[in-house]
Amino acid sequence: MVIFIWKNLLQTTKERILQQRRMSVYSQAHGYEEELIKKKLQQFAGGSINLTKEDNGIGILTLNNPKSMNAFTGTMMLELQEKVTELENWKDGKGLIIYGAGNTFCSGSDLNVVKAMSKFQDGMNMCMFMQNTLTRLMRLPLISVALVQGKAIGGGAELTTACDFRLMTPGSEIRFVHKLMGLVPGWGGGARLVRIVGSRAALQLLSGATRVDTERALHLGLSEETLSSSDEAGALEEARAWLSQYTEGPVSVIRAAKEVVAGGRELPLEAALRTEKDIFGTLWGGPANLQALARSLKHK
């Protein structure tokens, strides 16, 4: 019995590691040294990333380092990776809201970490670590929303692009300040921005380090909506209500919808079509499908 449980546990762990690798961009083959960068990031402590999983299937991820405008310390980067793993294993999840504590979103990497990691290989490893984490976040079978209050700067702006949608509160802004630091985005925010706003607008935002206010974000399609609340509790409630219009319904169907879109977003057409067929197959003749067929089929 003990051997059976042990073997099962090993198998599950192995499957999880394989799944994480499948969802990531970089491995050792790309010169990525994950254990080394994790050890280094551990040295820069402070703040936290908190996750609450609500009964309605919506997860709330809080960036919590308000004294530094929620800048990412090393341990926050590590915690973000852990929370993404937890979300990958949350089978009842349908949606995710990411927001920052203290009425502001995130001011990117902690500048103390940036300064201490100025060696080439450290920068490359940190870049690959964050790209892996944010790619896995983007590929979660959850409909995700970045709730932008205050400022989303540098890596904070990049994080918003790893979500399916962005909602902004009055007076908030998104700004890719990398040019002003002699850089370009490194957390995958440049590549994702092109897919959200198109290459011309993305080039303007990166090469101009342009402040994107709520009006411009709406115009560019970077934001879905400007919320009416400016305070944390009110904005969070509005974001929940906005998201719930898309997360209402059976878990299997909502997650499948996200997976089909994620495939369509990233894969060449034929591969996306095959992915869609496979996901369709998981629903056809399933409980949600049969229940719907048994009900009235008029969609008035």
Ligand SMILES: CC[C@H](C(=O)O)C(=O)SCCNC(=O)CCNC(=O)[C@H](O)C(C)(C)COP(=O)(O)OP(=O)(O)OC[C@H]1O[C@@H](n2cnc3c(N)ncnc32)[C@H](O)[C@@H]1OP(=O)(O)O
């Ligand atoms: C490798 C690039 C990386 C990436 O994209 O991958 C990055 O993200 S690099 C970081 C990019 N971000 C910045 O450069 C932000 C720098 N900070 C600012 O421009 C301002 O602080 C701002 C606009 C975020 C907020 O300005 P505001 O006037 O509203 O507040 P304060 O400046 O007084 O800030 C309060 C407090 O927070 C500290 N702070 C803010 N951002 C960071 C940060 N990224 N790292 C560390 N600390 C940060 C700021 O120093 C103040 O602390 P205090 O002790 O009061 O001086």
